[in-house]
Amino acid sequence: MLSRTYIEKILDYVISHGADYAEVFYEDVSRTRFKLMDEQVASCVCGRESGIGIRMFWGLASEYLYSADADEGRLFGLLKERLQGCGGQSRRAWGQKERGISGGRIPLAEVRPLEIMASLSGAGSLALGRKIGLIKSGIAVGRGAADGIVQGSAFYTDEDQQVQIANTEGVYAEDRRMRTRVRFTMTARDERDESRQTGFAGPGAMSGPEFLESDVPAEGAKKAVRAAKSMLGAKTCPVGRMPVIIANGFGGLFFHEACGHSLEGSAVADGCSEFAGKLGMKIASDKVTLVDDGTVAGEWGSLGIDDEGVPTRKNILIEKGILKGYLLDRITAKKMGMSPTGSGRRENYRFAPTSRMTNTYIAPGEDDLEEMIGSVDKGLYVKDINAGSVDPATGEFNFNTGETYLIERGEITVPVKSATLIGTGREILPRVDMVSGNFALEQGYCYAGSGQIPIGAGQPAVRITEMTVGGKEI
Amino acid sequence: MISAAKDPEILKFMDGLKEQGFTHRRLTVDSRRFLCLSVQHQKLKAFEEGTAGMYFIEAAWDGEYCCAYAGSLSAHEEIFRRLKETAGVFGERQLPECIGESRDLRGKRWRGVDRDKVTDILKYAERQALAWEKADTVEICEYRQFEDTVTLIDGQGNYLADDNGDCSFTIRVIARDEGYVAGAFKLGIVDAQDEEGFRETAGNLARRAAKYARFGLHADTVISRSCPIVLENCVTAELLGHYLPMFYGENLRHDLSALSGREGERIGCPALRLEEDPFSPYGTCRRRIDDEGVPVTKKMLIRDGVFEAALYNKRDAAAAGKVSTGNGFKPDITADIGTRATNVRLGSGDKTYSRKEMIAAAEGGIYITRIEGAFAGTDTKTGDFSILASGNRIEGGRVCTALNQFTISGNICELWEDMEMIGDDAVYRTVDDVCVLGPTVKVKKLVVSGK
Numbered sequence: 001m002l003s004r005t006y007i008e009k010i011l012d013y014v015i016s017h018g019a020d021y022a023e024v025f026y027e028d029v030s031r032t033r034f035k036l037m038d039e040q041v042a043s044c045v046c047g048r049e050s051g052i053g054i055r056m057f058w059g060l061a062s063e064y065l066y067s068a069d070a071d072e073g074r075l076f077g078l079l080k081e082r083l084q085g086c087g088g089q090s091r092r093a094w095g096q097k098e099r100g101i102s103g104g105r106i107p108l109a110e111v112r113p114l115e116i117m118a119s120l121s122g123a124g125s126l127a128l129g130r131k132i133g134l135i136k137s138g139i140a141v142g143r144g145a146a147d148g149i150v151q152g153s154a155f156y157t158d159e160d161q162q163v164q165i166a167n168t169e170g171v172y173a174e175d176r177r178m179r180t181r182v183r184f185t186m187t188a189r190d191e192r193d194e195s196r197q198t199g200f201a202g203p204g205a206m207s208g209p210e211f212l213e214s215d216v217p218a219e220g221a222k223k224a225v226r227a228a229k230s231m232l233g234a235k236t237c238p239v240g241r242m243p244v245i246i247a248n249g250f251g252g253l254f255f256h257e258a259c260g261h262s263l264e265g266s267a268v269a270d271g272c273s274e275f276a277g278k279l280g281m282k283i284a285s286d287k288v289t290l291v292d293d294g295t296v297a298g299e300w301g302s303l304g305i306d307d308e309g310v311p312t313r314k315n316i317l318i319e320k321g322i323l324k325g326y327l328l329d330r331i332t333a334k335k336m337g338m339s340p341t342g343s344g345r346r347e348n349y350r351f352a353p354t355s356r357m358t359n360t361y362i363a364p365g366e367d368d369l370e371e372m373i374g375s376v377d378k379g380l381y382v383k384d385i386n387a388g389s390v391d392p393a394t395g396e397f398n399f400n401t402g403e404t405y406l407i408e409r410g411e412i413t414v415p416v417k418s419a420t421l422i423g424t425g426r427e428i429l430p431r432v433d434m435v436s437g438n439f440a441l442e443q444g445y446c447y448a449g450s451g452q453i454p455i456g457a458g459q460p461a462v463r464i465t466e467m468t469v470g471g472k473e474i
Numbered sequence: 475m476i477s478a479a480k481d482p483e484i485l486k487f488m489d490g491l492k493e494q495g496f497t498h499r500r501l502t503v504d505s506r507r508f509l510c511l512s513v514q515h516q517k518l519k520a521f522e523e524g525t526a527g528m529y530f531i532e533a534a535w536d537g538e539y540c541c542a543y544a545g546s547l548s549a550h551e552e553i554f555r556r557l558k559e560t561a562g563v564f565g566e567r568q569l570p571e572c573i574g575e576s577r578d579l580r581g582k583r584w585r586g587v588d589r590d591k592v593t594d595i596l597k598y599a600e601r602q603a604l605a606w607e608k609a610d611t612v613e614i615c616e617y618r619q620f621e622d623t624v625t626l627i628d629g630q631g632n633y634l635a636d637d638n639g640d641c642s643f644t645i646r647v648i649a650r651d652e653g654y655v656a657g658a659f660k661l662g663i664v665d666a667q668d669e670e671g672f673r674e675t676a677g678n679l680a681r682r683a684a685k686y687a688r689f690g691l692h693a694d695t696v697i698s699r700s701c702p703i704v705l706e707n708c709v710t711a712e713l714l715g716h717y718l719p720m721f722y723g724e725n726l727r728h729d730l731s732a733l734s735g736r737e738g739e740r741i742g743c744p745a746l747r748l749e750e751d752p753f754s755p756y757g758t759c760r761r762r763i764d765d766e767g768v769p770v771t772k773k774m775l776i777r778d779g780v781f782e783a784a785l786y787n788k789r790d791a792a793a794a795g796k797v798s799t800g801n802g803f804k805p806d807i808t809a810d811i812g813t814r815a816t817n818v819r820l821g822s823g824d825k826t827y828s829r830k831e832m833i834a835a836a837e838g839g840i841y842i843t844r845i846e847g848a849f850a851g852t853d854t855k856t857g858d859f860s861i862l863a864s865g866n867r868i869e870g871g872r873v874c875t876a877l878n879q880f881t882i883s884g885n886i887c888e889l890w891e892d893m894e895m896i897g898d899d900a901v902y903r904t905v906d907d908v909c910v911l912g913p914t915v916k917v918k919k920l921v922v923s924g925k
Contacts, residue, residue, distance in 0.1 A: 061520065399847075
């Protein structure tokens with residue numbers, strides 16, 4: 001890790017060249033990743049890397065320099081080259097300083113991250129062979145859970161990241177973040193091998209690799225098998241407008257896309273969000289309370305402190321349908337005259353941080369799931385969502401569903417092949433008319449402006465009165 | 475240019491590997507430079523610049539393949555420990571081979587950037603976009619460039635060096651009117667050192683993005699049905715890009731491709747050609763060897779509608795009883811070798827048609843100008859897709875009312891079979907680091923889902 005003196009020297013250098021704000025992010029991260037195709041190791045890579053990112057604000061403009069080499073001579077060479085002529089011609093491009101960010105430098109004082117790690121045993125606490133053995137066992141458990149499983153694969157990753165974050169506003173923070181996850185993919189066939197279906201499950205935690213020694217991975221493999229078996233014989237999905245019930249758990253990705261991204265400062269501050277300027281307004285039904293909480297202990301999407309040195313917190317974004325807040329990093333907060341919300345995140349030092357989600361979920365309601373299903377004459381029951389995306393400016397979102405069933409006359413009847421659900425946040429949020437109490441939070445990744453980051457997505461089951469379903473059956 | 479192979483730190487490390495008893499030693503040095511400038515509201519919004527480097531070490535320990543990556547070679551002992559830990563976990567795996575003759579295939583990819591001049595051009599492009607009727611905001615207006623250098627060094631000190639890189643301009647314009655919002659995005663290759671050319675390209679793209687955004691306003695919805703479809707060139711390219719993994723040996727081998735077991739079969743209309751051409755002047759990939767040191771080659775993936783060739787790295791080629799096609803590339807600098815295409819172009823081996831002819835032939839159909847969510851809504855295992863789309867209704871032989879909030883669904887092999895007309899107006903899109911060139915095409919029919 002870097003010495004505090006060195007970090008202070010960097011901050012002083014940048015601020016002395018006229019920047020309003022400077023920030024240093026340093027990381028040293030070890031990772032293990034491997035992929036198993038049944039018993040075979042298809043790929044396996046372990047390693048360690050480090051790097052530094054230096055960010056500075058000039059008015060409301062941001063400049064970011066990064067390097068894998070934090071050597072003082074090389075880094076200051078880079079800074080000198082970049083900052084030469086500051087205040088002169090080369091700064092013409094930055095325009096006038098308006099609403100300056102901070103200026104000056106406050107002496108560093110330690111900010112302690114929240115204690116949210118499930119354990120601190122370290123990535124090396126399990127030997128590579130042991131990790132591979134445990135994942136193989138997970139696949140074997142999955143294969144043994146049902147007949148007709150023709151293929152089982154798993155992608156494993158663990159990461160031990162140590163970071164230092166310091167800035168000219170006096171923040172100095174060190175944090176250690178360990179994450180472990182395994183994603184199982186199991187393929188089942190029917191008795192005549194006329195239909196093959198694949199199921200997925202990806203349990204993960206903010207924990208060291210001892211996570212593998214719990215029951216969770218084997219349960220994940222069994223869950224993937226159950227999903228694959230359930231989808232055998234799936235029909236093509238009908239098209240058109242219909243009621244949709246999205247089950248608890250990773251179904252929460254629906255709200256991550258449908259409104260979460262549109263509430264991030266990176267979209268809102270530039271007026272490129274359908275929810276810009278709508279604080280305090282009713283944007284959803286009374287049933288919708290949306291939360292982004294980076295403080296959930298042991299959760300995959302949590303952080304003790306964000307990548308800008310702001311402690312994470314529980315952010316209420318929508319409360320009973322009223323828009324209560326946005327997710328803001330430092331620069332979008334300044335642009336909007338608000339405070340950062342502990343939402344500045346990045347994949348690694350090669351990315352400047354921006355406002356991102358952590359664990360985002362819909363709070364549980366009081367409706368009964370059986371009644372919800374019973375209330376639908378013809379519609380869809382979406383047990384799992386694969387992935388989706390959104391355009392915050394127009395609000396248009398899309399999701400590809402995983403395990404999905406038809407609801408006919410109040411009952412779940414047949415599985416249907418994956419469908420695409422589309423709509424806009426402003427259209428769909430008011431249509432959430434039932435929310436059950438069976439809350440669950442699951443794990444995944446989000447890909448956006450500052451790279452791939454781990455996130456949690458969760459909800460109880462929710463019913464949307466009507467939305468567009470893209471399938472093949474006219 | 476100074477080769478990484480002569481770096482004293484690297485030479486010392488390679489000697490250390492040998493002293494430890496590692497054989498079949500190979501080091502891959504990957505270094506990347508990146509620069510990005512963006513403008514908004516006639517001010518520079520952000521500037522990013524950086525360098526990253528990574529070492530990927532492969533060797534044999536007790537005759538077993540082993541590998542590790544490291545950001546620095548200084549922690550020898552830690553790297554040796556990781557290498558020894560991975561030895562034996564792979565089962566049968568080909569050991570790294572000697573490189574033979576050293577070669578430096580690097581070009582000059584990096585451009586010196588005058589920040590003020592580039593900023594002025596970006597501001598000009600933003601003004602051009604905003605001058606268009608109903609154009610409200612320029613969400614993205616940026617210049618990007620990168621250079622990626624790969625050097626492979628063997629235990630004898632022989633090396634192969636290659637690089638890649640490009641410079642591009644991207645703009646996204648948001649148009650608003652009476653509560654309606656629509657966005658359009660355009661990108662193109664530019665050269666920061668050709669100021670006039672850059673200004674002209676950026677201005678053209680900005681005006682086109684603004685025009686498309688304007689045309690997307692007041693969009694109507696679609697009645698669910700099956701109808702003729704014309705896919706605009708950028709849509710063809712993007713959709714194709716998501717299906718290229720169907721041609722990758724690893725997916726064919728593990729039955730994860732809709733083309734598994736179909737080599738030599740007809741999978742598209744008789745005119746359909748799909749060519750991988752690393753040397754294409756229209757492509758953005760400039761690599762001459764892959765990440766395993768195998769020369770890249772030009773090959774026809776689909777010829778006259780028939781699936782002719784698959785793409786292999788060394789490992790999957792060996793498993794299939796074939797030889798590498800020069801497509802062994804790492805998905806990221808810390809990853810193991812995977813498979814990837816370079817520049818891929820879809821075209822016709824027969825007559826080509828103009829966009830006007832295709833639209834005239836698709837009466838009652840839809841002209842698709844944008845798709846979203848293809849990464850989620852495409853399945854390479856089955857070939858099925860279901861994707862959010864927007865475009866325009868085709869009536870009276872013309873493109874008219876804007877349409878949005880509908881999906882198009884089908885199967886990529888059926889779509890290739892149903893291609894009735896193929897244009898020659900290919901544009902590129904980059905999908906998962908592959909440069910995909912696609913023309914406008916007319917498809918017999920697809921299922922659209924809306925109202």
